[in-house]
Amino acid sequence: MDARSLQELTDEELDAYILTRLKAAGVDLSVLPEDDPDAPADRRGILASARRFLRNTPPAILAWEPDVQRLAPSMYPAALAPLLEEARDG
Amino acid sequence: MGDPHDNGQPLDRRIDRRLFLERMGMMTAAAATGTAFAPRSVAAKLPVPGPLRLPDLARVRATEPWEMTLAELAALIRSRSLSPVELLGEYLERIRAYDGVLKAFNTVPAEDAAAAARRLADAPWTGPLHGIPLAIKDNYYTRGVRTTANSHIFAGFVPDFDATAWARLQAAGAVLLGKTQMGPLATSRATTPDGETTTVNAWAPAEPSVDPGGSSSGSATAVAARLAASSTGTQTGGSITNPSSRQGLTGLKPTMGRVSLYGIIPLTYTRDHPGPLARDAKDAAIMLQAMAGPDANDPRTLGHPPVPDLVTAAEPVLRGSAVGLRWPSTIGVLPGYLDVPGEEEGGFGGFRRREETPEERERRRSQARERAQAEVTARRAMLSTFESLGARAVEIELPQEWDLLTGGDFNNVRLPERTEPFLPYLKEDVRLFGVSLSPWINGLLLGGPEYLRGQRAKLLLLERVLDGVFHQCDAVVQTAPFPFDIIGLPLIAFPIGMERSRGFDLPVAGLFGGLPWGEERLLSLVAAYQAVTDWHTRRPPDPEVGGGEGQAAAVPPRRLDVHDVMAEGE
Numbered sequence: 001m002d003a004r005s006l007q008e009l010t011d012e013e014l015d016a017y018i019l020t021r022l023k024a025a026g027v028d029l030s031v032l033p034e035d036d037p038d039a040p041a042d043r044r045g046i047l048a049s050a051r052r053f054l055r056n057t058p059p060a061i062l063a064w065e066p067d068v069q070r071l072a073p074s075m076y077p078a079a080l081a082p083l084l085e086e087a088r089d090g
Numbered sequence: 091m092g093d094p095h096d097n098g099q100p101l102d103r104r105i106d107r108r109l110f111l112e113r114m115g116m117m118t119a120a121a122a123t124g125t126a127f128a129p130r131s132v133a134a135k136l137p138v139p140g141p142l143r144l145p146d147l148a149r150v151r152a153t154e155p156w157e158m159t160l161a162e163l164a165a166l167i168r169s170r171s172l173s174p175v176e177l178l179g180e181y182l183e184r185i186r187a188y189d190g191v192l193k194a195f196n197t198v199p200a201e202d203a204a205a206a207a208r209r210l211a212d213a214p215w216t217g218p219l220h221g222i223p224l225a226i227k228d229n230y231y232t233r234g235v236r237t238t239a240n241s242h243i244f245a246g247f248v249p250d251f252d253a254t255a256w257a258r259l260q261a262a263g264a265v266l267l268g269k270t271q272m273g274p275l276a277t278s279r280a281t282t283p284d285g286e287t288t289t290v291n292a293w294a295p296a297e298p299s300v301d302p303g304g305s306s307s308g309s310a311t312a313v314a315a316r317l318a319a320s321s322t323g324t325q326t327g328g329s330i331t332n333p334s335s336r337q338g339l340t341g342l343k344p345t346m347g348r349v350s351l352y353g354i355i356p357l358t359y360t361r362d363h364p365g366p367l368a369r370d371a372k373d374a375a376i377m378l379q380a381m382a383g384p385d386a387n388d389p390r391t392l393g394h395p396p397v398p399d400l401v402t403a404a405e406p407v408l409r410g411s412a413v414g415l416r417w418p419s420t421i422g423v424l425p426g427y428l429d430v431p432g433e434e435e436g437g438f439g440g441f442r443r444r445e446e447t448p449e450e451r452e453r454r455r456s457q458a459r460e461r462a463q464a465e466v467t468a469r470r471a472m473l474s475t476f477e478s479l480g481a482r483a484v485e486i487e488l489p490q491e492w493d494l495l496t497g498g499d500f501n502n503v504r505l506p507e508r509t510e511p512f513l514p515y516l517k518e519d520v521r522l523f524g525v526s527l528s529p530w531i532n533g534l535l536l537g538g539p540e541y542l543r544g545q546r547a548k549l550l551l552l553e554r555v556l557d558g559v560f561h562q563c564d565a566v567v568q569t570a571p572f573p574f575d576i577i578g579l580p581l582i583a584f585p586i587g588m589e590r591s592r593g594f595d596l597p598v599a600g601l602f603g604g605l606p607w608g609e610e611r612l613l614s615l616v617a618a619y620q621a622v623t624d625w626h627t628r629r630p631p632d633p634e635v636g637g638g639e640g641q642a643a644a645v646p647p648r649r650l651d652v653h654d655v656m657a658e659g660e
Contacts, residue, residue: 018535025534026517040284040525053502053532060499061540064491064547071549073542075360 007055014051100417101398102564102608110606111552156180156316157629160373163319164218174207174221174265181223181267184317191295191633193280193288194312196228197236198268206265218376218401220263225312225321228269229276230256230364231353235266239355240274242283242522243515253353254388255322255364255381262380267318270308274526275508276324276357277660278650279304285525285650292337294594295633298648303333305660309367310337316629320368320377324354326361326504327660328571331583334367335599338585338628340616341367342374343571345607346578347394349378350385357660358507361575370626371584371617375404378609395607403610406621413621415480416614421473421602422486422563428469430462461591468587468598469567472619479618486562489554495547496573502536503544504576509533525650552577560605565615568601580604582612585625597625 009017022029035044155163155177166172182200189195203223210221226232229239231249238244252260260266271280271289279302280289287298289307292314294300302311306323310333313321323330325343334341342365349364356362366377382397407416446454473483494500509530515522516530523530551573559566568574574581580603587598604612620626 018531021535022531025513027513027520027531027534028517029520029531031519031521041520041523041527046528046531049528050531050535054535057499057502057532058537058540060494060497061503061543061547064494064500064543066543066546066550068546071546073545074549075545 006059011051014054015047018047018050018054100403100608100610100614101395102605102611105395105607111549111556154180156184158319159369160218160222160319160376163222164220164376167221168215174210174223175204177221178203178207178223178265178267181317184315185268187635188315188633189317192290192292192311192315192317194270194292194308194315194317195225195268196238196240196271196308199235199266202235203265203267210263210265216263217380218262219259219380221265222263222319223265223267224259225267225270225309225318226256226259227306227309227321227323228272229324229355230269230322231355232256232266232269235269237269237355239276240272240280240283240288241526242524243275243512244355245283249353251353253364254350254385255354257353258383259322259377259380264380268312270306270312270321272308273305273329273660274524275355276305276326276329276362277526277529280307281525281650283524283526287648287650291596293596293630294592295630297592297594300592300594300596301336303336305329306333306367310334310339310341313337313339313367313369314630315632320366320373322377322381323365323367324351324357325363325365325571325575325581326357327501327575329660330363330365330367331571331581331599331601334583335585335601336597338597338599338625338630339367339583340370340374340585340620340626341365341583342378342609342612343575343581344378344382344609345394345580347388347390347392348397348580348607348609349381350383350388350391352385352387356508356511358504359511360507361504361578363575363578370620371582371613372401372404374582375400375613375617398607398610400609400613404613404617406617409480413479413618415618417564417611418480419565419611419615420482420484420563421476421615422559422566423473423483424486424567424569425488427567427569428466428473430459430466457591461589464587464589464591465598468589469600472586472600473567475619475623476615479622481615484562486559486566489551489558491554495551495554496576500544500547500551501572501576502532503541503547505529505533506536506541507533548576552579555579556605564611565602565604565608568603571601574603579606580609580612582609582616584616584619585628586619586623587625588628595630597628 029043029046033039033042036042155172167174185195185198207221228237230253231237231251233249233252237247237249273279274281274283281287289302289311290298291300291302292311306329309321309323312318314337330341330343343363344365346363351362351364354364366374368374368377379400385391403416406413477483512530520527555577571581581601583599583601585597586600588595589598602612602615
């Protein structure tokens with residue numbers, strides 16, 4: 001899916017995408033009330049939040065183009081630091 | 091790596107900072123194993139305790155025990171002028187009287203605490219935490235004591251081992267006073283799992299809309315209200331420094347990996363940091379000295395330089411006849427730090443204003459402007475005080491792409507890390523997440539390419555902070571926990587003033603960020619500041635007791651919703 005197209009999709013299209021992804025992961029939102037502002041969470045609010053997230057975060061991140069040769073896609077911190085020190089000392 | 095015992099410079103300038111970059115630049119499988127859930131026992135190696143200059147006993151004896159700092163209590167307990175049993179009784183009495191309003195605690199295991207205090211009363215003095223009751227955030231595993239993280243997921247969970255950080259505090263002589271309320275799963279201010287507010291700000295106990303700060307809300311309220319001498323918290327996005335700031339405490343978020351996360355309910359593997367919320371810099375140092383060090387059960391803690399003498403670093407030093415800085419230090423001032431910002435939509439935090447009249451809106455904006463003005467006035471005075479202590483304050487330039495790399499979208503890269511270990515619970519029943527569900531769902535929607543690109547951004551951001559910001563200074567003022575939480579650098583919050591707002595006197599805080607392993611310098615700076623100011627000694631009045639039979643009047647709860655939770659610290 002093109003990142004820009006996420007912003008162009010309708011609410012219904014995005015909801016279908018979100019619910020399909022959740023279903024593939026085994027997560028079921030149908031246990032939530034459909035629309036209940038007094039509930040701790042409802043489907044309407046969760047889906048609205050997810051749509052905002054999808055329309056903003058992935059496109060913003062993918063629009064940034066780093067130097068992939070120089071910058072490691074690292075988790076942090078590295079547990080290999082002791083080995084690194086050993087390599088330096090050795 | 092430099093000699094960590096060299097007394098000439100603090101650790102932050104003796105270590106090749108490239109080592110820190112290289113730590114971040116390596117991807118490991120071990121980092122993704124989620125060992126925090128592994129049910130193994132802790133074999134904690136105790137850090138070497140730093141020396142402690144104890145305060146004058148005659149002065150300390152004139153103070154109520156519950157009013158004393160850790161250092162003051164240590165002086166009395168060591169001299170056997172105060173028994174751990176007596177001290178525990180003082181705190182339990184205050185909890186009984188005031189926690190009905192403050193709601194700082196989830197669990198107070200009084201009988202177990204009394205047994206531990208009696209045991210320690212007869213034992214040889216082992217250090218400044220000997221016999222001191224502490225408040226522990228309810229996401230730290232405590233063997234045999236309920237650990238809930240204020241979540242349905244952990245309701246009734248009783249761990250069979252202690253979190254390493256808590257095990258170390260116990261080994262240093264601390265007593266478990268209680269488990270503190272928190273935002274569910276360490277998001278937002280403290281609420282029930284379904285979003286009803288619990289803990290209130292100790293400075294405004296009658297007004298639940300005054301934010302106590304989250305997610306370590308109960309830890310902050312307990313210490314601010316003198317229901318405990320010190321407490322522990324965790325920080326992923328401001329959860330130690332924000333509540334400390336809002337309640338007049340000194341909160342220290344250490345360098346990533348300084349304190350083990352083993353046995354702490356995780357939120358975000360690469361960003362969770364345990365640390366202390368304390369009365370002042372010395373107490374924060376005493377706490378961190380005990381908590382910090384390598385732990386074979388947490389690979390994030392391995393390979394760091396040894397923990398330096400933090401307690402001595404937090405002792406003020408005299409230059410001639412005046413207090414001065416322990417080490418020459420330049421303080422970086424961000425652009426705009428001393429400017430009054432524009433209108434603040436967030437108001438005082440904690441609640442959105444769903445429906446408000448034009449008059450209410452104007453009143454809220456006016457209050458926000460007054461608060462911003464008070465903050466800027468306090469910041470100016472704080473920097474002036476540091477200059478009088480010998481520090482140099484310099485305006486710094488922000489690195490390239492600062493707003494982008496520290497902004498909300500790149501900050502969201504953390505979300506899959508919270509979703510992944512909790513996936514079994516999401517699959518079981520999403521209602522287990524109560525009011526906190528939304529970010530866990532969003533974390534499932536971020537793709538691999540976005541996640542990996544976000545990791546590259548973190549590395550670049552760290553490089554630019556180390557080479558750009560810290561090329562100009564030794565500590566830098568901050569207004570928010572980002573980006574230091576993102577890149578694992580230390581932060582310290584400390585009180586620098588008071589402001590009058592909505593009928594309450596509320597603390598105003600300063601926030602400094604430091605280099606990797608820069609806790610020494612941060613503590614030394616704040617200790618010098620606190621030696622010549624008294625903001626850290628102020629405390630809120632006790633809550634009014636109106637419930638009869640010695641119980642304080644209960645404050646009616648409010649409810650947060652998904653938007654409030656998304657906007658809050660973690």
